[in-house]
Amino acid sequence: MAEIAGTMTGSQLEFARRVDATSTNQRALDQFLRGVERRALRMAELACGSRDDALDVVQDAMCAFVKNYAAKPEPDWAPLFHRVLDSRLNDFHRRRTVRNRWLAVFERKEDDDTLDPIEQAQDLQDPGPLLRLAGSEAGKALDAALKALPLRQRQAFLLRMWEGFDVATTARVMQCSEGSVKTHLSRALAALRRALEDHQ
Amino acid sequence: MNGNQHSNDRPAWINRSTQLLDDSVRDLDAVTLSRLNRARQTALAQQRPHAPRVWLLPAGLASACAMLLAVVVWQPHHRSETQPSAAPVAVDDGDSEETSTEFYQNLEFYAWLDAQNKGGDG
Numbered sequence: 332m333a334e335i336a337g338t339m340t341g342s343q344l345e346f347a348r349r350v351d352a353t354s355t356n357q358r359a360l361d362q363f364l365r366g367v368e369r370r371a372l373r374m375a376e377l378a379c380g381s382r383d384d385a386l387d388v389v390q391d392a393m394c395a396f397v398k399n400y401a402a403k404p405e406p407d408w409a410p411l412f413h414r415v416l417d418s419r420l421n422d423f424h425r426r427r428t429v430r431n432r433w434l435a436v437f438e439r440k441e442d443d444d445t446l447d448p449i450e451q452a453q454d455l456q457d458p459g460p461l462l463r464l465a466g467s468e469a470g471k472a473l474d475a476a477l478k479a480l481p482l483r484q485r486q487a488f489l490l491r492m493w494e495g496f497d498v499a500t501t502a503r504v505m506q507c508s509e510g511s512v513k514t515h516l517s518r519a520l521a522a523l524r525r526a527l528e529d530h531q
Numbered sequence: 532m533n534g535n536q537h538s539n540d541r542p543a544w545i546n547r548s549t550q551l552l553d554d555s556v557r558d559l560d561a562v563t564l565s566r567l568n569r570a571r572q573t574a575l576a577q578q579r580p581h582a583p584r585v586w587l588l589p590a591g592l593a594s595a596c597a598m599l600l601a602v603v604v605w606q607p608h609h610r611s612e613t614q615p616s617a618a619p620v621a622v623d624d625g626d627s628e629e630t631s632t633e634f635y636q637n638l639e640f641y642a643w644l645d646a647q648n649k650g651g652d653g
Contacts, residue, residue, distance in 0.1 A: 357578060396574070
């Protein structure tokens with residue numbers, strides 16, 4: 332190996348060092364992306380409504396993440412990846428809103444602010460609606476309830492409850508204040524609970 | 532930092548929801564998994580370093596020399612082609628037409644002058 336290194340020029344040695352460092356980083360990146368890709372796809376699918384669009388969004392997010400944040404420390408990767416994904420989902424949502432604006436005249440969604448705060452209060456003693464549903468039926472009910480949520484509320488729920496991020500990290504991912512995260516999450520929980528109760 | 536960290540202090544239906552979400556990503560079909568794999572590979576391919584392009588400098592120099600040579604060879608040839616066209620332009624000015632009109636107007640005078648010269652010679 333030393334002989335091989337001896338015959339290399341300076342630029343070749345530098346290149347070899349870069350290849351070695353990059354391959355180590357690539358293995359870590361590959362492992363990280365393998366770990367998050369399925370959940371990212373699920374999040375994107377809930378936001379986009381179609382698997383093809385979701386796969387495009389996830390690939391786009393992966394490319395942007397690798398391009399911009401691969402050199403960041405590994406512990407920061409998860410929030411950064413979800414920040415990129417959240418940004419891509421917002422873009423997708425915005426484009427679709429513009430495309431389908433004319434439809435809004437015919438089907439106007441209920442405004443977030445019209446929720447009754449009393450309804451949002453949770454009863455921790457009640458086991459909850461999903462426990463009374465079983466198997467695929469519960470999965471379908473949850474899927475429908477999540478799809479019906481506004482994008483920001485759904486993201487707050489998935490990032491806080493499913494990904495397990497704390498409020499501060501979720502706020503950084505969603506690029507909003509911690510107060511907004513708490514508001515979005517509270518409304519999401521109330522809406523989910525109500526939707527799943529209605530499903531019964 | 533993932534969904535498996537189900538907390539005991541939150542309502543049971545939320546834990547059940549996250550469990551259902553976990554189940555939904557566990558059983559993805561082969562086509563979707565393949566497309567995810569391809570997406571991951573595409574993303575990772577962006578990061579692979581490119582070999583240093585040592586041939587770029589000599590190639591650039593050679594191109595520059597070739598262009599310089601082409602300009603040097605072509606320029607005198609181009610100049611020799613354009614030079615002859617300058618002479619007729621210089622001769623062919625507006626005076627020639629005026630001169631010939633004047634000549635025809637004084638034709639009788641020139642004929643007399645010619646006759647005088649011939650008479651003088653003879």
